[in-house]
Amino acid sequence: MVKDTSSKQAIERCITNKYFSVAYLCNEENTMDIHIHDCYEMCFCICGDKHFLIDNKFYDIVSGDLFVINQFESHYLTKINQSALERIVIFIHPDFIKTLSSGHTNLSTCFTNRTQGFTHRLHLTTEQQNSFHFYTDKITSVDSYGSDIIEKACFMELLVMINRIYIDNFDLNTNENDSKQEQPIEQIIQFINQNICKPITIEYLAKQFYLSDSYICRIFKSATGTTINKYITARRISIAKSLLSSGTSVSDVYSQSGFNDYSNFLKAFTKAVGVPPKKYALHSSS
Structure with a gap:
């Protein structure tokens, strides 16, 4: 799979192909205004010192944070032009994720569970960060016989890992508000x-x-x-x-x-x- 260097390009690829796309973003074109797009998004932040406004929640970004956003949630990465924010972003077409899910495992849970107590932000441990890098590197580097199957299999494993983290994190944060809120x-x-x-x-x-x-x-x-x-x-x-x-x-x-x-x-x-x-x-x- 091609690793895009533009979020707009990656979104277009995801929607056109009804598949998923991966973008490595650092010195990107000017970030988009507050926006919504017709695909799920996983944004893994390699370095922090920014803010993320997602719907009605305002988050500080720390290195190792991963944000899960659905196609109905407006979002905006603030102050990106003052210094680069290195991140890996995966865009996923909702219809594609349905084909990967089973009766026992709904791989869209982290994008669709928006009951009270949820958070868009998951902070990955060092081990989880290494696993995220392993899967995304393999997805974007495999280019040999069976590469399409390996690409899909790695992606499914990555989704299973993220959903497990999300479910565990949701149980821990049910009574907490994880978003950054400032007065007023x-x-x-x-x-x-x-x-x-x-x-x-x-x-x-x-x-x-x-x-x-x-x-x-x-x-x-x-x-x-x-x-x-x-x-x-x-x-x-x-x-x-x-x-x-x-x-x-x-x-x-x-x-x-x-x-x-x-x-x-x-x-x-x-x-x-x-x-x-x-x-x-x-x-x-x-």
């Missing part, structure tokens, strides 16, 4: 998510927290790396994608996800996802 950023993010289906403006948020418009924008951007409006739009697109995938009609989705009219919804959704909502709904149900 914690309260702002929580308030936005609690009111995401209602009209939310900068002025309204500022009044809720007794802050000036400029100050609330500045502290949010400083802490998360993105703007309030981009964050709100991304969260609404996440909700819209989930509703469309569950069969909710397009005419109901735009209001249920917080957009004030269909034209705004159509424009924002198409820009973020790459296809109009009706086409996305048709593809998701096929």
Whole structure:
């Protein structure tokens, strides 16, 4: 398997082939804005000193952290341009992972279990980090007879390992909040998510927290790396994608996800996802 050096290239390869792709990222092109894509993502951080904003959770990144993200979760890696963040990212098409799972083993558990107490972040031990490197190196280096079978087998072993770690970690953290929350950023993010289906403006948020418009924008951007409006739009697109995938009609989705009219919804959704909502709904149900 080719090891990509661009996340955008790897995402496109994953979605086009309905398979999985591996990217080694260090001196990458400018990181994407807060975004959502139609594939699962495992992001293994070789060095830390960054932050990860995933939906309504804000994480510090430590060397050895692995993040598991599904196709409905908006995410943004902050402050990447100030210094390089070395990482290995694996993108996986949800349909492909279904073909690998069995009646006893659901290999998408780490991406789909989003009950109370879950965390996107798994901190791998030194032994687990070595295993992760072993599997990804073998997947991207094998080039001989049977390479396709070896590639798939290694990938399945890697998924089994990550899901075991996730399940064990979930049991340990059921009553804990693993995300990094900062004051007043914690309260702002929580308030936005609690009111995401209602009209939310900068002025309204500022009044809720007794802050000036400029100050609330500045502290949010400083802490998360993105703007309030981009964050709100991304969260609404996440909700819209989930509703469309569950069969909710397009005419109901735009209001249920917080957009004030269909034209705004159509424009924002198409820009973020790459296809109009009706086409996305048709593809998701096929």
